[in-house]
Amino acid sequence: xxxxxxxxxxxxxxxxxxxxxxxxxxxxxxxxxxxxxxxxxxxxxxxxxxxxxxxxxxxxxxxxxxxxxxxxxxxxxxxxxxxxxxxxxxxxxxxxxxxxxxxxxxxxxxxxxxxxxxxxxxxxxxxxxxxxxxxxxxxxxxxxxxxxxxxxxxxxxxxxxxxxxxxxxxxxxxxxxxxxxxxxxxxxxxxxxxxxxxxxxxxxxxxxxxxxxxxxxxxxxxxxxxxxxxxxxxxxxxxxxxxxxxxxxxxxxxxxxxxxxxxxxxxxxxxxx
Amino acid sequence: xxxxxxxxxxxxxxxxxxxxxxxxxxxxxxxxxxxxxxxxxxxxxxxxxxxxxxxxxxxxxxxxxxxxxxxxxxxxxxxxxxxxxxxxxxxxxxxxxxxxxxxxxxxxxxx
Numbered sequence: 001x002x003x004x005x006x007x008x009x010x011x012x013x014x015x016x017x018x019x020x021x022x023x024x025x026x027x028x029x030x031x032x033x034x035x036x037x038x039x040x041x042x043x044x045x046x047x048x049x050x051x052x053x054x055x056x057x058x059x060x061x062x063x064x065x066x067x068x069x070x071x072x073x074x075x076x077x078x079x080x081x082x083x084x085x086x087x088x089x090x091x092x093x094x095x096x097x098x099x100x101x102x103x104x105x106x107x108x109x110x111x112x113x114x115x116x117x118x119x120x121x122x123x124x125x126x127x128x129x130x131x132x133x134x135x136x137x138x139x140x141x142x143x144x145x146x147x148x149x150x151x152x153x154x155x156x157x158x159x160x161x162x163x164x165x166x167x168x169x170x171x172x173x174x175x176x177x178x179x180x181x182x183x184x185x186x187x188x189x190x191x192x193x194x195x196x197x198x199x200x201x202x203x204x205x206x207x208x209x210x211x212x213x214x215x216x217x218x219x220x221x222x223x224x225x226x227x228x229x230x231x232x233x234x235x236x237x238x239x240x241x242x243x244x245x246x247x248x249x250x251x252x253x254x255x256x257x258x259x260x261x262x263x264x265x266x267x268x269x270x271x272x273x
Numbered sequence: 274x275x276x277x278x279x280x281x282x283x284x285x286x287x288x289x290x291x292x293x294x295x296x297x298x299x300x301x302x303x304x305x306x307x308x309x310x311x312x313x314x315x316x317x318x319x320x321x322x323x324x325x326x327x328x329x330x331x332x333x334x335x336x337x338x339x340x341x342x343x344x345x346x347x348x349x350x351x352x353x354x355x356x357x358x359x360x361x362x363x364x365x366x367x368x369x370x371x372x373x374x375x376x377x378x379x380x381x382x383x384x
Binding site for chain 1 (some may be wrong): 275324327333340346351352359
């Protein structure tokens, strides 16, 4: 396990590249989502195909998540953006990178690109959106429910989740409850600085938005497409918020097409076989 | 490979699966001890990673690193799992991983 000290905070990083000794053509940095997520959502899905396609692939666990250090506070979006910048500095990744973000990870990726455009080549958002006032308010509601139901009423909540969603989801929820209870994440995220529509529209990097057709977030696709100067959106029918894990081949194909500057997406990995 | 002695009548490689199982059980024991402080978990071919060992997906990333340490580039656990559906990963057994490692090692030997 590779732990990288970004200056007072130790982050768990996994980095893979082309296995045949070729030099990587570009660097992709994959950012995971909140609470139950970790870099594993990429490691076992799109990352191997990205590396095989010639990319240098950097994955890391956000603070408090996976195997990264869990400070008791410092969980605003700005903290996450600063962590990403510190990590890239520490890894000596100075050239423009292709950012990929799942759910909250995409919000971090977009925020990083808005603040450091010179360090970003493209942004792929999976089931995600830029940080707006509406986003902060929605996340606040979700986190309030997590804290109220999971962190402070854990046995009952976990029994319900086990019965209705299965053992695996319940185990992930237990980890989420721990994070919500032990840190200020629940208060910090909704208090994050957000972007105005004008600031979002000022994005000059190519943006891809991928959504599950049955997800509430799919309705963001037309809004994002109309606001951004260079944006392509894809809605994948039959999937909800976990479209990255469930339809990894399709999602990965669209992202690779953006990174490689081609127009046609080819499925990668599992579904291509 | 650190091979334990086998009966003289053994054909060159019939015990591959047993050896690999012993290897992997050792790696898993190390992981369970390091991450969860467990030191008495029984591991056999039918043991599931998710239900029996209670491993989370991030633990499988750690296991992937341990497998690479042990076998080098001959075994690519991430690619193995990336070829599976989510439900298959949830039901994955130690025996399936052993079979994959044995196949990968044989393929590497043959090439």
